[in-house]
Amino acid sequence: MSISKFVAPEIIFGLGALSQVGESALRLGATRLFVISDPGVVANQWVEKAIARLKEAGLSFEVWFEVTSNPKDYEVVEGVKQYLAAGCDAILAVGGGSPIDVAKAVAILATNKGVIQDYEGVNKITRPLPPLLVVPTTAGSGSEVSQFAIIVDTRRKIKMTIISKSLVPDIAIIDPVVLQTKDARLTAATGLDALSHAIESFVSLAATPLTNVHALNAIRLIARYLRPSVACRTNLEAKAAMAMAALQAGLAFSNAILGATHAMAHQLDAQLDLHHGETNAILLPYVMEFNQLACVEKFAQIAEAMGEDPAGLSIWEAAEKAIRAVRKLAGDLDIPEKISVESLSEEYITRLTQNALKDACIITNPRDVTERDIHHLFTLVLKRGRAGD
Amino acid sequence: MIDEKTRLIENLTGVRSSKLNYYVELKKRNREIVIQNRRLEIIHQLGRDINIDMSLEMILKRVYENLPLVISCDFLGLVMLEGSELRLVATQPPMPGGGLMVPRNSLLWETIRNQQEQVYLCIAGDGEFLDQLHLREYELCCLIANPLRVKQNIIGMLVIGTRESDAYSRNDLNFARQLADQLAICIQNRRLYEEVVQAKREWEETFRALADPLLLTDLDYNVLLDNGRYVDSIDSPEQTGGKKCFRYLWGREQKCEHCLLDEVCATGKPAYRRMQTGTGKVLDVFYYPVFNDQGRIYGVIHHLKDVTASVHMQAKLIQSAKLAAIGEMAAGVAHELNSPLTVIIGNAQILQREPGTEHQASRLLKDIVACGLRCKKIIQNLLTFARQEPSAVAPTDLNEVVERVLSLIKYQINLNGISVYTDLARDLPRVAANGQQLDQVLINLLLNARDALEGLKRERYIRISTGVRKSKDGRFYVTAAVEDNGRGISPENLSRVFDPFFTTKEASLGTGLGLSVSLGIAQAHGGTIEVESRPGEGSTFTLVLPLGEDQL
Numbered sequence: 001m002s003i004s005k006f007v008a009p010e011i012i013f014g015l016g017a018l019s020q021v022g023e024s025a026l027r028l029g030a031t032r033l034f035v036i037s038d039p040g041v042v043a044n045q046w047v048e049k050a051i052a053r054l055k056e057a058g059l060s061f062e063v064w065f066e067v068t069s070n071p072k073d074y075e076v077v078e079g080v081k082q083y084l085a086a087g088c089d090a091i092l093a094v095g096g097g098s099p100i101d102v103a104k105a106v107a108i109l110a111t112n113k114g115v116i117q118d119y120e121g122v123n124k125i126t127r128p129l130p131p132l133l134v135v136p137t138t139a140g141s142g143s144e145v146s147q148f149a150i151i152v153d154t155r156r157k158i159k160m161t162i163i164s165k166s167l168v169p170d171i172a173i174i175d176p177v178v179l180q181t182k183d184a185r186l187t188a189a190t191g192l193d194a195l196s197h198a199i200e201s202f203v204s205l206a207a208t209p210l211t212n213v214h215a216l217n218a219i220r221l222i223a224r225y226l227r228p229s230v231a232c233r234t235n236l237e238a239k240a241a242m243a244m245a246a247l248q249a250g251l252a253f254s255n256a257i258l259g260a261t262h263a264m265a266h267q268l269d270a271q272l273d274l275h276h277g278e279t280n281a282i283l284l285p286y287v288m289e290f291n292q293l294a295c296v297e298k299f300a301q302i303a304e305a306m307g308e309d310p311a312g313l314s315i316w317e318a319a320e321k322a323i324r325a326v327r328k329l330a331g332d333l334d335i336p337e338k339i340s341v342e343s344l345s346e347e348y349i350t351r352l353t354q355n356a357l358k359d360a361c362i363i364t365n366p367r368d369v370t371e372r373d374i375h376h377l378f379t380l381v382l383k384r385g386r387a388g389d
Numbered sequence: 390m391i392d393e394k395t396r397l398i399e400n401l402t403g404v405r406s407s408k409l410n411y412y413v414e415l416k417k418r419n420r421e422i423v424i425q426n427r428r429l430e431i432i433h434q435l436g437r438d439i440n441i442d443m444s445l446e447m448i449l450k451r452v453y454e455n456l457p458l459v460i461s462c463d464f465l466g467l468v469m470l471e472g473s474e475l476r477l478v479a480t481q482p483p484m485p486g487g488g489l490m491v492p493r494n495s496l497l498w499e500t501i502r503n504q505q506e507q508v509y510l511c512i513a514g515d516g517e518f519l520d521q522l523h524l525r526e527y528e529l530c531c532l533i534a535n536p537l538r539v540k541q542n543i544i545g546m547l548v549i550g551t552r553e554s555d556a557y558s559r560n561d562l563n564f565a566r567q568l569a570d571q572l573a574i575c576i577q578n579r580r581l582y583e584e585v586v587q588a589k590r591e592w593e594e595t596f597r598a599l600a601d602p603l604l605l606t607d608l609d610y611n612v613l614l615d616n617g618r619y620v621d622s623i624d625s626p627e628q629t630g631g632k633k634c635f636r637y638l639w640g641r642e643q644k645c646e647h648c649l650l651d652e653v654c655a656t657g658k659p660a661y662r663r664m665q666t667g668t669g670k671v672l673d674v675f676y677y678p679v680f681n682d683q684g685r686i687y688g689v690i691h692h693l694k695d696v697t698a699s700v701h702m703q704a705k706l707i708q709s710a711k712l713a714a715i716g717e718m719a720a721g722v723a724h725e726l727n728s729p730l731t732v733i734i735g736n737a738q739i740l741q742r743e744p745g746t747e748h749q750a751s752r753l754l755k756d757i758v759a760c761g762l763r764c765k766k767i768i769q770n771l772l773t774f775a776r777q778e779p780s781a782v783a784p785t786d787l788n789e790v791v792e793r794v795l796s797l798i799k800y801q802i803n804l805n806g807i808s809v810y811t812d813l814a815r816d817l818p819r820v821a822a823n824g825q826q827l828d829q830v831l832i833n834l835l836l837n838a839r840d841a842l843e844g845l846k847r848e849r850y851i852r853i854s855t856g857v858r859k860s861k862d863g864r865f866y867v868t869a870a871v872e873d874n875g876r877g878i879s880p881e882n883l884s885r886v887f888d889p890f891f892t893t894k895e896a897s898l899g900t901g902l903g904l905s906v907s908l909g910i911a912q913a914h915g916g917t918i919e920v921e922s923r924p925g926e927g928s929t930f931t932l933v934l935p936l937g938e939d940q941l
Contacts, residue, residue, distance in 0.1 A: 005404050122400040147403055154727040163401060165408040205394075206402045257401045362396045 004208040006255050009134075009145055010171045013247065015240065017175040018135060021092065022057030024171045028131035030090030032195045032283055033061040038068065041095040041137050044181040049137060050094050064087035067095070067328075070276075071102040072152045076116045078132075079106040090131040095170075096190070097141025097276070102136050104149035104167045107132050114149055120160040125167075132169045137178045138190040141195050141276075142250025144172040150266070159266050161360050168254075174247055176240040184230050186275075187335040191226040191242055193277030194218060194249040195326070196284045199302060200261055201253035204294040204364040208256065209262045215252035216305050221245035223306035223329065230333055235342060259289040263359035264377065267352045268339065281335045286381050287365075288323045294367035297340045299323070340385030349378050427459045432571045445469070446479040448575065452568070456549075458560050464527045464550035468497055477522055483838070484523070487500040499807060500534055501543050507566055508534040509557060512905060522661050530554040533562060535569030545570055552796050555640050594676050597690035602693045605679065606634045608645055608654060609710065612736045613688060634691060635918075653689050663696075669888045673698045701909055708906045712829065723768040730768070734761035767796060784819035785827060787855045787869050787934075794831045797852070802839050802851065812854035820867050822914055827932070830918075834871040834930045836902065840894065841875030841928060850874060858933070866916070870931040877924035886920060907932075 012020050025033055033054060037047045042065050054061050064082050067075060083091070083106055091110075103115050107129040112119070119125055136144040143149070149162045150213035182190065194217075201207060202215035225241035232238070264287070265279045272279070292299055299319030304310050306325040310318040331337075339349075353374045356362065362369060399405060431452070433725045438451055449467050465481040468491060474703050475491040475498060496518050500508050512518060512531040518532070529550035537545040549567040551557075557565075596603060596616045605614040610633045620638055635641040635648075644650075649660040651675045658677040672693050679688040737757040740750075744879045791813060799809055835851065842849040852872040859865055878886060885891045887908045904918070911918045916937045922928035 003399075005402060005406055007403065123403075123406045125409065128411045128414045163403065165406045168408060206398045255402060257398070322395050355417070360397075360401055363394065363401060 002205070004210075005256075005270070006208065006210040007165055007168050008251055008255075009169045011145070011247065012173045013244070015175065015177055015236065016231065017048070017173050018049060018178060019053060020173055020377040021133065021135060022053035022055075022059065024173065025054060025059055025090060025092065025131075025133055026057045028090060028133070028170055030059060030131055031307070032086070032088045033059055033090050033092045033133075034079075034086060034088040034106070035063045035092045036067060036079065036099045036106065037063075037065050037094045038096070038099050039065055041099070044137070046135070046137055046178055047094050047182070050092065051213075054092070061092075062088055067099045067102045068154050068363065069096075069098045071105070071150075073116050073156050073160075074154060075102060076105040076151060080109040085108055088130075090133070091131045094135045094137060095138065096138035097143040100136065100141065100143040100169075101149045101151060103132060103134065104129075104143075104169075105151050105162070108149075108167075116162075117153060119164075120129040120153075121161050122163045124162070125164045129166050133171045133173065134169045135173045135178070135189070136246070136351070138174060138182060138186065138246075139195065139283045141190070142246065142253055144169060144174065145247065146254030148254065155335040157271075158355065159269065161266075163360070172247075174243055176236065176243040179229075179239045179243055180233050180235075180236075181211060184233075187232045187242075188226070188335070189275040189277030189281070190246065191222060191229065191277070192281035192284075192330060192333065192335065194242070194246040194276075195222045195329070196261055196265075196280035197249035197258065198222065198245070199252040199284065199288070199326070200258040200361075201249070201256040202302065203291060203298050203366045204256040204259055205366055206256045210283065211252040211256035213255070214248035216223060216301065218249035218252060219302055219305040221248070221385065223325065226329065258366035259287065259291065259363040260356075260357045260374070260377070261363060261368075263356045263362040263365070264352070264374065264381075266359050266361070267355045271352075272339075272341070274339070278335060279339065280372050281330045281333075282337065282339050283381055285323050285327045285330070286377055288326065290373065290377060291365065291367045292319055292323070292333070298366075299317075306376075338383040339381055341382050342384070344382060344384050346378075352378055393562070425457050427455070427569075431455050431459065432567055435568075435571050435575055443579070444479075445576070446483070448572070449479045449481050452572070452767060460549065460564060461531075461556040462549055462553040463551050464524070464529055464532075464548070466522070466524075466548035466550070467545065468548065469545035470501070474545075489523060492521050497534060497546055497548075499776075500536060500546065504543070505536065507536070507562060508532075510534065511555060521567045524550075528552050531556045533557060533565045535565050537569055537573035537576065538909055539573055544573060544576065584842055601695060602638065602691070604634060604637070604687050604691050606650070606691065607688050608686065610634045610650065612637050620670065620672065620695075633701060638693070649674075650689055652676075653678050657686060658896060665885070667698070667884065668883055670695055671697045671888070705906050705909050708903075710751070719771050723771045726764070726768055730764050732763055734765070736757055737761065767800075771797060782821050782823050785822040785824045786817060787827070787867050788813045788817050788821050790824060790831060791853055791855060791869060794828055794835065798832060798835060802835065805839060805842070806849065807839060807842055808848070808850040810850060810852045812852060814854075814856045817855055817867060818857065818865075818934055818936055820914075822934060823910075826910045826913075830910050830932055831869060831871070833903045833907045834932070837930070838871050838873035838875065838928075841873050841877075843875075845875065857936075863888045865936040866933050867936060868931050868933050870929055871928040872927065874927040877926055877928055878920075878922040879924050881922065887918070903929075 003133070005173055035051065035054075036048065039075050041047060047063070047065070051061060062082065064079055066078065086179055093100045108119055108125055109116060110130055111127045112125055134144040145168070147163055147165050147166050147167045150159050151162070152158070153160050156180075179187070180206070198215045198218035201211055201358065202219070204211075207215070221241045222245045225245070227239040228235050229238035229242045261280055261283045264283050267272065267275060267278050267285075269276050288299070296315055296319045299322040300310060300315050303318045303322035303325060306322065306329075308318070308321040308325055310321075313321070327337075353371055356374050357371060406504070414765050434455070435452065443451075445467055447464055453462070453465045456465065466477055467479045469474055475495075477489040477491060495677050496510065501503075510518065512530065512532065514888040519527070519529060526565065527550065530552055531554060532548060532550045535547045535549070536543045537547060547565075549565055596614075599616055600618060601618060602618040603616045606612050612634050614631050615637065633644075635644050639645065647662060647664065649662055653660050657678055659678065659848045662674050664672050665673055666672060673696050675690075675694070677690040678686045679690060681687045706726070734757075736808070737754050741754045741758065791811060795809065795811070802809055835853075838851045842851070850873070853869065855869045856868065857865060858868050880890075882893065891905075908918050911932055916933045919931040919933060920928065921931075
């Protein structure tokens with residue numbers, strides 16, 4: 001590809017960066033903010049702290065905390081209603097990928113008319129969005145820097161992907177202190193999610209030198225700091241490193257897109273309510289095995305980034321080490337090898353396969369995929385059992 | 390396949406897109422607002438500019454001047470429903486041979502028949518529609534036909550057209566409809582205004598056509614409206630604005646003594662009075678109250694009707710009826726006297742012929758016969774005068790009239806100790822006149838002269854003179870003047886002596902009709918009666934009658 005683009009929001013990174021939220025909003029010209037979060041984040045008082053900063057800056061606000069994970073279209077409808085009724089002129093999202101995606105969707109409908117389904121796909125937005133500030137509380141979704149928003153269409157039972165440069169937030173405030181409140185399981189899931197972002201964007205057909213730098217560094221940081229970060233909540237060095245890793249993985253994948261892992265994961269997310277990071281972590285090694293044929297050299301680089309020593313190894317062997325390193329990391333963090341589902345019927349897998357083939361992420365997968373390939377991958381990764389185990 | 394994949398990847402990574410920018414959005418919105426403002430301005434201007442004097446062509450021209458700034462527009466057409474026909478009454482740019490009738494099968498008719506709101510037509514330059522209206526040369530691609538509605542009725546259509554294809558957005562269509570609505574209101578207002586002005590004009594003309602003064606005043610005598618008529622043309626007309634009615638009509642500084650305005654206000658009912666002007670006109674003045682919506686009087690209409698002529702006519706009728714009665718009585722009396730007189734004269738003459746009656750008796754008999762004969766002559770004249778058959782106009786000698794009249798009443802005048810002199814012109818031309826009527830005039834003048842001398846201590850006389858006069862314009866007149874040295878007439882009464890019913894005498898003595906009827910007779914002969922008077926010294930009334938060419 002001869003022409004590429006790299007977009008990123010204004011990023012404020014560092015321990016205590018949350019204190020910048022009031023002034024940042026003021027600089028964007030906001031007077032009344034619509035604060036979106038979810039109950040879990042609110043419980044951890046990060047919203048309260050952010051709001052205190054807004055008050056300090058003399059800004060008024062309206063809060064709305066009714067976001068669930070895998071945000072639904074009707075939640076967006078409700079959010080826009082509240083936003084317009086409150087007469088807000090900017091949006092602040094505090095939380096993981098869900099509140100940020102909802103914030104993006106609310107922003108779309110605040111200035112563009114219609115329903116969120118109208119904007120599914122690439123570049124459907126016609127009017128600028130209100131200023132959008134995001135404070136990610138989980139390292140991993142990448143939504144804070146990306147041009148994507150994923151919303152579940154509850155009627156069609158699918159995840160809609162909305163792609164537009166206008167969805168890149170105006171300011172992303174990343175404070176590693178915030179990550180301390182995540183429990184071990186969430187830390188592991190979001191960390192592995194970031195790893196899947198980094199690896200998939202690194203081998204993506206749309207990867208560029210600018211995205212590669214971020215992707216490789218993210219892999220390196222995750223391989224080194226994810227285990228200590230899961231292990232100890234108060235390890236601020238590990239938390240800061242994981243925050244940077246998630247940010248860089250986010251920058252990489254939002255510009256280079258992802259691959260088959262995410263195309264498949266999106267289908268399971270919509271069905272299962274499993275944490276997206278965990279689903280990705282289970283799928284990733286299988287997809288890497290499938291993709292190895294296409295990008296053995298990059299896999300070798302991944303292996304090296306993950307701390308494997310390539311000295312004396314063939315490039316093929318080095319690539320194999322990358323897959324093993326990923327499996328090892330997931331295994332260390334108690335991630336199962338397969339995904340349990342209630343039914344393994346042929347129709348069920350066929351439906352998953354067909355939907356995955358329609359997913360935008362499939363396009364940038366380094367190896368061409370056929371229906372048979374995906375079908376085969378799903379049969380490898382799924383097992384009969386209680387869903388979510 | 391590969392291209393397709395490349396394209397998809399480009400889409401996903403957003404190579405072809407950028408974050409939407411508020412500056413650009415702002416500029417776009419500003420542009421829209423500016424256009425919207427201009428549109429509102431045009432609609433507003435339409436309401437403000439268009440007035441009754443503007444033709445439909447002018448109206449359309451005004452609209453067209455600014456329209457291209459806010460909507461793509463290369464053609465503007467105004468179609469009006471006239472009776473059962475639809476006519477293209479004006480176009481911009483103007484089209485030669487306007488007033489084209491719209492064919493029945495035209496889309497415009499269809500729109501009206503179906504009561505449609507608006508029709509947007511993309512015809513790409515070759516529509517049958519354009520041919521029907523001879524618009525092909527405008528090369529229009531898109532047309533909006535907007536019905537002009539007044540309440541539920543369509544009164545016409547505004548057609549906006551452009552050479553651009555696919556030119557009009559929903560916004561444009563909305564604007565076109567608003568424009569049409571406003572235009573419909575303007576056209577309707579213009580029509581209504583015309584009707585009102587026309588009705589007003591008709592009323593004003595009616596008002597002015599009246600020969601009598603008619604004015605509307607408020608309750609403080611201020612003239613609100615007038616029809617430009619005055620009681621006398623010699624009165625100097627003043628501007629109505631802020632003028633009082635008494636000043637406007639009479640040149641007075643205070644309200645008239647007998648004004649009934651107060652009475653009208655009090656009773657709320659019309660009032661009437663008759664009055665006489667200083668110049669001798671008789672006016673019937675009517676006062677009509679004018680009420681406002683609350684039923685309160687806010688003004689009064691004064692209607693002054695000049696009834697001088699009819700009053701004169703009435704007077705004449707009364708006088709002639711009176712004279713007729715007197716004449717009849719006189720004729721009866723005269724006839725009764727004739728027989729005894731014949732006996733007296735006859736017997737006296739028989740006695741004269743008796744011999745031996747000399748000296749004193751014969752002289753007395755001679756007197757009896759002479760006086761008897763004189764009486765007979767007087768009775769004869771009286772009978773002649775009183776004879777009812779109207780004598781036709783005939784050449785009449787004024788001197789004869791004077792002598793005839795004197796024979797009737799000289800005795801009566803002498804009785805009062807008044808000397809009567811005559812100064813009759815010789816060779817006085819005869820004048821075409823009704824001798825009896827002239828008798829009446831002269832009797833009147835003589836009796837008036839006698840009355841004027843009544844009760845004066847000095848030596849009193851009446852002088853009757855006749856003559857011929859030549860006026861400045863070369864016409865000739867015969868005159869008969871009756872001069873007395875009586876008490877004269879005061880200046881304020883001088884102008885009124887000819888008014889009917891005007892009299893200074895006691896009611897039992899005069900009716901106030903004599904001079905008025907006399908003047909009527911003189912005027913009927915094309916002449917007049919002149920009056921001169923010096924209070925305390927006497928008066929002269931002169932009957933002046935024009936001579937025809939052949940009478941000289």
